[in-house]
Amino acid sequence: MIWLASLVALLPFLAAFAGMLLGPSLTRLLGGRPGGSAPLRNGPALIACLPIAVSLVLAAFAAFAVWRDPGERTGTLTLIETGSVPIRVGLQVDGLSAVVGLMVCCVALAVQVYSIAYMRDDRRYSSYAAFISLFTAAMLLVVYAGDLLILYAGWEVMGICSYFLIGHHWEDRANSRAAVKAFLVTRLGDVGFLIGILVLGIGAGTFEIDEILRKAGALPDTTVTAAALLLLAGVAGKSAQFPLHTWLPDAMAGPTPISALIHAATMVAAGVYVVARLYAVFVAAPAALAVLGVVAVISMVGSALAALAQDDLKRVLAYSTISQLAVMAAGLAVGAESAAIFHLLTHGAFKALLFLAAGCVIVVAGSNMLAHYGGLRRGMPITFWSMTVGLAALAGVPPFSGWFSKDSVIEAAQHAALHGGESSSAFTAPTGWFAYTPLYVERADPVAPLPEVAYRTTHVDVPGGVAWLVYLGLLLTVALTAAYAMRAWLMTFFGEPRGTYEVREPSRFMSWTVGVLAVPAAILGFFGLGAEELRPHVGAALLSLLLVVLGGGAAFLVWNRDPALDPARALGPARPVFARAFYVDELYAMAIVRPVQALARQVVVFDGRRVDGAVVGAGRGARRLGGILRVPQNGNVQNYLTGLLAGVVVIVAGVVIFL
Secondary structure, X not given: OHHHHXXXXXXXXXXXXXXXXXXXXXXXXXXXXXXXXXXXXXXXXXXXXXXXXXHHHHHHHHHHHHHHOOOOEEXXXXXXXOOOOOEEEXXXXXXXXXXXXXXXXXXXXXXXXXXXHHOOOOOOXXXXXXXXXXXXXXXXXXXHEOEHHHXXXXXXXXXXXXXXXXXXXXXXXXXXXXXXXXXXXXHHHHHHHHHHHHHHHHHHOOOEHHHHHHHHHHOOXXXXXXXXXXXXXXXXXXXXOOOOOOHHHHXXXXXXXXXXXXXXXXXXXXXXXXXXXXXXXXXXOHHXXXXXXXXHHHHHXXXXXXXXXXXXXXXXXXXXXXXXXXXXXXXXXXXXXXXXXXXXXXXXXXXXXXXXXXXXXXXXXXXXEHHHOOOOOOXXXXXXXXXXXXHHHHHOOOOOHHHHHHXXXXXXXXXXXXXOOEEEEEXXXXXXXXXXXXXXXXXXXXXXXXXXXXXXXEEEEOOHHHHHHHHHHHHHHHHHHHHHHHHHHHHHHOOOOOOOOOOOXXXXXXXXXXXXXXXXXXXXXXXXXXXXXXXXXXXXXXXXXXXXXXXXXXXXXXXXXXXXXXXXHHHOOHHHHHHOHHXXXXXXXXXXXXXXXXXXXXXXXXXXXXXXXXXXXXXXXHHHHHHHHOHHHXXXXXXXXXXXXXXXXXXXXXXXXXX
């Protein structure tokens, strides 16, 4: 099993290596060319798609094996002695990593296939596809890692891959600035993340995830709380949560398939995954869960309001991602880790679908702006129905996948709010995909399989005020999500056309990929019915459905008054505030960017006038002193004889006078 997981992560890495070195050469060998008329004969496309397709098959085998025989499989490839805490280069496969790894491979393959047509005219397609493969390999390393430092390696590789992919079209300054912003903001969070890993590993005496989870409850409260809070800094950066969320909307400047990959399967998903993987640490630090809950509420409500006022379709989806990730974080804050991971999976399906469908619309319309669309459903039926499924899943319309997962989170938050912040969950391991067996099931033999039926109960203590805040924030977010999803749907596909372009389906590679992704976005929710805590609950389901109807209905009524106008006009004076995401970027520019720039200018002036002045002055003084000293060494023999005679006279005079 461990070697199977190793191959799943290794194949995309080898594809990246081969794509960088052999992509253009293989293209010529096969008779194709980047942007040619035969994309299947394009060498870089073959290098990109075939390895990830094999990884998908292997990941499916691993997931099926874990489903048939629940339990944890670990293996050590090598051990690195450091003189203190050793680093175990090993992998871990259990229900959580198996299902998330499968999701990552599915989305990555869809993005690679979609990109064959989307990037066919790009001269640097080979490096683009190679970086996608490396991005995928890094995320799979995070998913399957059995050691925190190995996880951190994949975590950082994703950061540099996001920089190169967001800034792929570096000729456009907006892309370059967005790439730099994403890199710097996420690096800021990663500083805390690395320190948190070191605190946790040194405190536990090991970086092995299994051992840390077993020892989490026995660690000093100060150590585990400090480590959990520091880890949350990295999670906030990677998963674009307040206050490190500002990079994600700007990252929409990159190619649309990259947006789908980042938002659905890599990068932003990594933060939520790490909290779930180390959940025992966070359970042992209630203060960290409380902070996570407050941050989640601010992120989910604020981003949903921002999405409601955006003019750019991709920015609508970007703020939607921030909001939906906050829903997952809220579930983790109230103890609903299974529901949070379930929502991570369903979100991966429908958000990949939404971004790739948006790419189809953008290719046809030649614009990202909602105001340039309208009436597209007639000429783009595949894109229309696929995006309808994706938006319905996003809004939580039953029976689409998002409804099941979001209902589970709301039910857990309701339980925590009504029971004074205490949350608990239990499930039968053989039917649950998310069995964190090392955390909750004690076994005499850790290698032995689980018993036929194993139950897990998790108790999370969250302050009652935080639980109520999370619950009410979730309810408000459901209504706002339905409103902005309805607005985007109506402005894109209904009303009169507002452009002069030809309305048609794009390349079959693009439209068929979108059509295939619509299937899991529609039915994935039914796979959670096997676990008790993931089944719909009547009270929460009816309440969320009512809020969906209110939010979506309000957007429809405003639009229906004049379909030629933007329903966001109903926001009135608040619209500019929402459109600028509450001016957080401007606040950062005023409080951080401008002072740093002013300080940098002063440093430049000081460097020029003082440091450079001292260096130049020292050089000039040395030259002048050298000029004086070289006078007696000018090569004139007469001067030498005159000096010699003068010296002799001085010596004789001295002898006569003093002796």
